Amino acid sequence: MNSNYYKLLLLGGAVRLYFSQTSLAPLIGNRVEFATPLNSFKRLQEGVFLLQQGVDPYRGDLVHESPLLLKALSGILINYAQVLPLLYILLDLCTATLLYLLGITFVKQKLQQQKGECEDYAKDTEELQYNDEDKSHIAELVLLAYLFNPLTIMSCIGLTSTVLSNLLLALILYSMVKRQLLICTVLLAFETVRNLYPFVLIAPLILLFARRSVPMGIAIFMIFVTSCFAVAGANFLVMNSWNYLDGTLGFIFFFRDLQPNIGLFWYFFTEMFEHFRTMFLITFQLNATVLYLVPLSLKLRKEPLLLATVLIALMAVFRAYPSLGDVGFYLALLPLWRRCWKFMAHGFVVFTFFLITLSMMGAFWHLWIYAGSANANFYFGATLAFSTGQIFLITDLLFAHVKREFCLYNGQKIMINGEEARILLE
Template sequence: MASKSTRTTFSNFQASFLALTAVRLWISLTDLSITLKHDHQLSSPLTSFSQLQEGIYLFKHDIDPYSGGSFRHSPILLSFFATILPNSRKLASVLWTLIDAAGAWSLVQIWRSRQNVISSPWDILIASLYLLNPYIFLPSLALSTSSFENTLMLLSIMLASQGRASASLLALSLLLHLSLSSIVMLLPILLLLINDPHSHLASPKPMANSLRKMVPLFGEFTVYTGILTILSTIVAGSWAWIPQTWGATLTLPDLTPNTGLWWYFFTEMFDHFRPFFLMVFSVHLLIYVVPTCIKFQHDPLYATFIMLGILGTFKPYTTLSDPGLFLSMIAIFPETYPYLRHPIVTALLHLHSALLMPLFHHLWLTQGTGNANFFYATTLVFACSNGAALVDSIWAGLRIAIGPPVDNYTVVQE
């Protein structure tokens, strides 16, 4: 009887998942992608589909796309879109929908691994919170390649949760070639590979000999990264792609507005101080890795989740899809919900910034009645809302080990 119930739940999930994907596909085939493709909130110079098409055109006409200083996509994307994958708008919309569907499916598989079940009634809700998340949905409509990054990230986490080390490390290596900042995810995923994905937040225990187990996995990741680097160099014809792609993450040559914290700061920065603050901002993203992994070493999937939040907040070229992935993953940690301190405040901050960002962006760049301070002020509010969600999640992950939440009124009365 239980087996029949499981099959019914699974078939219902499949039908609902296909319906969600069909709705997404129908919306993506409208003219919205033309309207949204130049929106700075949805794509950055490193993820813009328009710049990808420009690089493909140059590549097909035997012109080095990396020689002009404006093309910053990985040679892996360049080679696939120039040979196999479609770059026309309609076909690309179909591809982006399928990529998001693969990401949603991976998130459901992570949930199942976390709960140690074959299927559950919550599967469709998990998928919906990814496919219908506006922070994920809108960049996909704009054909931002950040959708590929999110899906590769979820694939790597899913495969690590299932104990498939080689496939997980290969997916992470592919992701690294699309976005250098994703290197901060290496340590938590290595921890996840040597531990199970089940919830251990309520019973934290230190892991023994974890470093020794991670060394061969790190070596395998290095081999994959080296092979992909050589293949990328062969495709590009030289090493010029490295400073134009990976180097752009470290040197921030393009100060096009985005939802992140870097662009306006370095727009106002004197050139004399620029190298120092580039180093400070880059190191700031890295300093969270080891403390987070040590504190949540007993639950590496939760450590991975926390690092996604940090990456989505402090990444150099962020779009809405970066924090969107973190917010969608909150759904797979229901055990932390009773311990969240200010979820309503966090939700209102996100609503506030989500309404003001497009408004001030339009006033500044379309109407010309505002200035950069308008838009940057809203991105600061957006960063505060991401930070609030991140801090609340860290608090809940730590507080759950102490015991059930206590009502403050009861404490005062006692």
């Protein structure tokens, strides 16, 4: 870790600390773009209070955090509530550090991989290959992308539990590149019992550790399932009841709260006839989980970390209760694929989508809820466009990766009948 790392980390912490002391912090904590029924700090407070009073917080439909976290945070919330913003900032800085170390380790592994493959590379592909400078440069880009992204900053100062989810995801990815199977599997099980959707990350784990060994793949899956049951059992010991399963995983799957957010569920299920709900609920949940899992796993079987990145991005788009903090996390992973950026053709379009739609969300929410001069269609239109921009970004990254792989072995200039040909993916 060089001096730039410490400077950036201190600056990122200072920015978060400054904004956490302003009136922006409670405002962000109430914004539907950042605070959802799953990650809202107010709901977490309510759950801790009910737990301390000996009341089951999952009897109602307000608390949806896991019992283990409620128990872990109860002492801090009750006795040291004033230092809670500092705790969230420290957790966010830990996430940034893990992503920085992830970047360094990832580039080292890429350089080692290239040593065995470089003989097969075309001559004009030096700019597409990782080099020694990337070890520090890419890691710093990842650090910058996380520490100074307004989405992650505001998610932190709003005290959303997305900060905890981002930390767990960073730990999972770092454990992946360090080849620590047991730690990675246990962490994934814990996050799966909390938020359901991360279970799809078992696919890159199996691809990374099984190495085409079917028995090993089955063993990893069984370890994951066993870990999930162990975490569920630990939650049961805290509550002495299984009610939390319906209040957490059941709440997510059945989508009981139609509060608006940046996702695609709420508007559709608000407008839909009730007797169609089950069919479309299953369809939407399949789209958010396993629909893309097999084809992406087959295509990216040699790049487990890229597969994990894409799956995390798709979760942020299609999950039932997404927040902008989820988007900020996967955006910080994009610098890992800096050598693909040359082939990403929609950067300006995606940036424009993000800039305009994020600006429109706040304006349309005010017009709809406060001014009464708009309706839900306005706000959903902005969130739909935002999701479209994210899909453009994800597909652009996938196409760029495929083009880079092709050019590494075939050269960047393909000549047909003496003329340079364009590489198109259809």
